Amino acid sequence: MSQSRDAFDAAAHFDAASAMRYDRRIRSFCSSYDALHHISAAWFERLPARAEFLCAGAGTGAEILALGRRFPFWRFTAVDVSRDMTKACRDRVVAAGMADRVACFQGRLQEFRSATSFDAASSIFVSHFIAGREEKLAYFRAVSSLLKPGASFVLADLFGDRASREFEPLLHAWLASYASCEVETPELERDRAHIDNDIAFISERELFDLLNEAGFDAPIRFYQTFLFGGWAMTKRH
Numbered sequence: 001m002s003q004s005r006d007a008f009d010a011a012a013h014f015d016a017a018s019a020m021r022y023d024r025r026i027r028s029f030c031s032s033y034d035a036l037h038h039i040s041a042a043w044f045e046r047l048p049a050r051a052e053f054l055c056a057g058a059g060t061g062a063e064i065l066a067l068g069r070r071f072p073f074w075r076f077t078a079v080d081v082s083r084d085m086t087k088a089c090r091d092r093v094v095a096a097g098m099a100d101r102v103a104c105f106q107g108r109l110q111e112f113r114s115a116t117s118f119d120a121a122s123s124i125f126v127s128h129f130i131a132g133r134e135e136k137l138a139y140f141r142a143v144s145s146l147l148k149p150g151a152s153f154v155l156a157d158l159f160g161d162r163a164s165r166e167f168e169p170l171l172h173a174w175l176a177s178y179a180s181c182e183v184e185t186p187e188l189e190r191d192r193a194h195i196d197n198d199i200a201f202i203s204e205r206e207l208f209d210l211l212n213e214a215g216f217d218a219p220i221r222f223y224q225t226f227l228f229g230g231w232a233m234t235k236r237h
């Protein structure tokens, strides 16, 4: 697992300009983004009607809105290291009339402490920015420590072994799909550099080892779009 890259600064990257463009850009970058939120919800169907849900790296709040509509009595805790993404999330939650059941916190998930033990959590497109085995493990351990035993966890991230047979074809097809969304060449070039420099790809095997070490049982891959994967799992008792 490579540790040679400079650490990616998510708080600086997801600034006001990035937060403003995020909802449009992510849907070009990941064409199944809304579908991912929709199908993730299926893994949470058995939770109590008044579940406490942790949204790690909540971004602009799209997951919370999707889940909040489907599960009208849940309470949400959104944690995000970026001030501007947290503000966008808060504004969105207020506009959706969900302010009374969503608490937003700005800060790294690794340092977040709560008196609540959560029934479930999601982390969507967050940990692929964290470079280094120990740093990724610390992030997953932090999620795990905030959950009740038996709690459900949905993780989605870019993944893959760069040396594998399928990596380059999947990357190529992904970028072709992205380019077809009327993205101008300079933006494409910036995003190609962003993928090369800022995404800490690991294989699914390495990911499963980390999740196991962090206290999660047998992840099931339920989603894949090019190099984006999604897994459902439970915290060990």
Ligand SMILES: C[S@@+](CC[C@H](N)C(=O)[O-])C[C@H]1O[C@@H](n2cnc3c(N)ncnc32)[C@H](O)[C@@H]1O
Pocket (backbone or CB within 6 Å): 010, 011, 014, 026, 056, 057, 058, 059, 060, 061, 062, 063, 079, 080, 081, 082, 085, 107, 108, 109, 110, 123, 124, 125, 126, 129, 139
């Ligand atoms: C690509 S966005 C994904 C947002 C949202 N989950 C979604 O599905 O659209 C990644 C988010 O994770 C946040 N983030 C990155 N590292 C984090 C960390 N260690 N703790 C909390 N938030 C983090 C970033 O600030 C950013 O808002």
